[in-house]
Amino acid sequence: MTYQSHYFTEVRNAQANAYAPYSNFKVGAYLRTKDGKTYYGANVENAAYPMSICAERSSLVAAIADGYRPGDFESITVTVDADEPSSPCGSCRQVMKELCDDDMPVYMTNHHGDMIASTVNELLPLGFSGKDLN
Amino acid sequence: MTYQSHYFTEVRNAQANAYAPYSNFKVGAYLRTKDGKTYYGANVENAAYPMSICAERSSLVAAIADGYRPGDFESITVTVDADEPSSPCGSCRQVMKELCDDDMPVYMTNHHGDMIASTVNELLPLGFSGKDLN
Amino acid sequence: MTYQSHYFTEVRNAQANAYAPYSNFKVGAYLRTKDGKTYYGANVENAAYPMSICAERSSLVAAIADGYRPGDFESITVTVDADEPSSPCGSCRQVMKELCDDDMPVYMTNHHGDMIASTVNELLPLGFSGKDLN
Amino acid sequence: MTYQSHYFTEVRNAQANAYAPYSNFKVGAYLRTKDGKTYYGANVENAAYPMSICAERSSLVAAIADGYRPGDFESITVTVDADEPSSPCGSCRQVMKELCDDDMPVYMTNHHGDMIASTVNELLPLGFSGKDLN
Numbered sequence: 001m002t003y004q005s006h007y008f009t010e011v012r013n014a015q016a017n018a019y020a021p022y023s024n025f026k027v028g029a030y031l032r033t034k035d036g037k038t039y040y041g042a043n044v045e046n047a048a049y050p051m052s053i054c055a056e057r058s059s060l061v062a063a064i065a066d067g068y069r070p071g072d073f074e075s076i077t078v079t080v081d082a083d084e085p086s087s088p089c090g091s092c093r094q095v096m097k098e099l100c101d102d103d104m105p106v107y108m109t110n111h112h113g114d115m116i117a118s119t120v121n122e123l124l125p126l127g128f129s130g131k132d133l134n
Numbered sequence: 135m136t137y138q139s140h141y142f143t144e145v146r147n148a149q150a151n152a153y154a155p156y157s158n159f160k161v162g163a164y165l166r167t168k169d170g171k172t173y174y175g176a177n178v179e180n181a182a183y184p185m186s187i188c189a190e191r192s193s194l195v196a197a198i199a200d201g202y203r204p205g206d207f208e209s210i211t212v213t214v215d216a217d218e219p220s221s222p223c224g225s226c227r228q229v230m231k232e233l234c235d236d237d238m239p240v241y242m243t244n245h246h247g248d249m250i251a252s253t254v255n256e257l258l259p260l261g262f263s264g265k266d267l268n
Numbered sequence: 269m270t271y272q273s274h275y276f277t278e279v280r281n282a283q284a285n286a287y288a289p290y291s292n293f294k295v296g297a298y299l300r301t302k303d304g305k306t307y308y309g310a311n312v313e314n315a316a317y318p319m320s321i322c323a324e325r326s327s328l329v330a331a332i333a334d335g336y337r338p339g340d341f342e343s344i345t346v347t348v349d350a351d352e353p354s355s356p357c358g359s360c361r362q363v364m365k366e367l368c369d370d371d372m373p374v375y376m377t378n379h380h381g382d383m384i385a386s387t388v389n390e391l392l393p394l395g396f397s398g399k400d401l402n
Numbered sequence: 403m404t405y406q407s408h409y410f411t412e413v414r415n416a417q418a419n420a421y422a423p424y425s426n427f428k429v430g431a432y433l434r435t436k437d438g439k440t441y442y443g444a445n446v447e448n449a450a451y452p453m454s455i456c457a458e459r460s461s462l463v464a465a466i467a468d469g470y471r472p473g474d475f476e477s478i479t480v481t482v483d484a485d486e487p488s489s490p491c492g493s494c495r496q497v498m499k500e501l502c503d504d505d506m507p508v509y510m511t512n513h514h515g516d517m518i519a520s521t522v523n524e525l526l527p528l529g530f531s532g533k534d535l536n
Binding site for chain 1: 159220229256258260
């Protein structure tokens with residue numbers, strides 16, 4: 001449950017696959033499951049901007065489609081090319097809330113190697129969840 | 135910048151217009167501008183769930199389409215029929231981050247008249263914004 | 269049910285309210301209800317691109333939040349600044365499918381005054397709807 | 403470029419991984435690349451409905467995050483448990499428009515083994531694309 005230096009290499013590899021012709025803002029995500037499997041995520045933009053999908057969700061959805069279930073995830077690392085590590089957008093935080101443990105680490109990095117660590121719960125305090133629907 | 139009791143009546147009126155045939159979870163939003171105008175919001179669901187839109191965004195988008203600009207908003211009040219006041223989802227927090235002041239009050243209520251007060255910044259700490267894109 | 273020349277003026281007024289700092293691609297929508305009320309829509313972008321909302325949905329959601337119900341709409345007109353009139357994105361077509369009659373006219377225009385007329389059904393053939401969920 | 407019977411088995415396997423606790427409507431997608439690789443997709447729902455992601459996009463985003471680029475795809479097959487094969491929602495059609503050839507086959511199936519064949523272009527006529535942004 002601690003940030004490992006090789007996560008940085010992995011997430012940079014993931015970022016290389018971003019498809020971001022509209023923003024030119026490439027984002028990568030590196031998702032690890034509790035049983036040691038890894039998924040890459042990258043943002044996939046669309047000319048109709050609202051149909052773009054972020055890197056974090058890209059990795060989580062790939063893992064679910066591969067058979068993993070909510071609670072199976074150990075950590076997610078995100079990277080961008082910016083002076084400060086960017087945080088996940090609100091939609092990605094909501095998807096983490098649905099699929100990840102509240103205390104799952106979220107590691108935000110950038111191309112300088114800076115890193116900020118947080119958790120799902122810290123990033124989405126008072127988070128909306130399935131319990132609210134009942 | 136303080137919660138007024140009539141906000142509760144207004145947001146319940148907004149909620150009555152929700153179109154929620156799939157979740158049966160009706161949400162209302164009541165947005166006030168700094169110059170005293172008000173906008174109702176309600177969730178508008180879709181058989182293709184991802185194309186649903188939440189009440190909070192509904193009110194904010196109506197105000198922008200009517201000519202208001204980021205920073206013009208005084209407060210937003212949300213209501214649901216649930217034992218606890220529900221908080222905005224991550225996407226709505228992100229839209230608030232774009233369009234509202236960081237310290238704008240967000241009032242979460244329910245049909246019992248309970249109320250929790252927060253702010254945009256508290257609900258989306260380390261929020262992603264246009265500054266991150268540069 | 270026929271395109272009126274003043275729709276063009278109205279939709280250009282709506283477009284003026286677009287908030288599109290990321291794409292600089294302003295879109296306007298002009299929605300008419302069967303009982304003669306009108307709603308303006310404009311695209312409202314977000315630094316997190318997927319949380320952007322299009323002009324067409326902006327107008328439809330405002331009308332629903334104001335109390336109109338599916339089937340209450342007479343026509344929608346869209347405009348852009350482009351050599352050819354742009355068509356609605358897939359998400360907006362899906363929202364029209366949910367909220368509008370299948371044969372409701374969709375008028376696509378541009379700043380030159382060009383106009384293409386279509387319908388919801390023509391723009392989303394074999395459209396997914398609530399019937400598919402049962 | 404023709405529907406193969408084993409696609410049906412593959413897409414049913416993909417569907418089994420759907421996470422659909424809110425709609426109970428499980429959707430599977432089976433994406434093939436031109437160089438013979440395959441990706442599974444499944445819908446991944448969220449308590450906040452708009453943050454749900456469909457099966458078709460799930461498979462396409464996984465492929466892009468894995469390094470494939472627009473135009474690299476041979477076909478997509480979708481399945482649902484319904485009397486009629488369901489078609490992709492508007493958002494998924496828009497993502498196909500961005501990432502797939504206009505004439506790429508889209509095979510819609512159901513649990514009875516019924517199949518309807520279409521193409522990206524037929525499902526999103528007059529489709530909005532990056533060309534419209536210029």
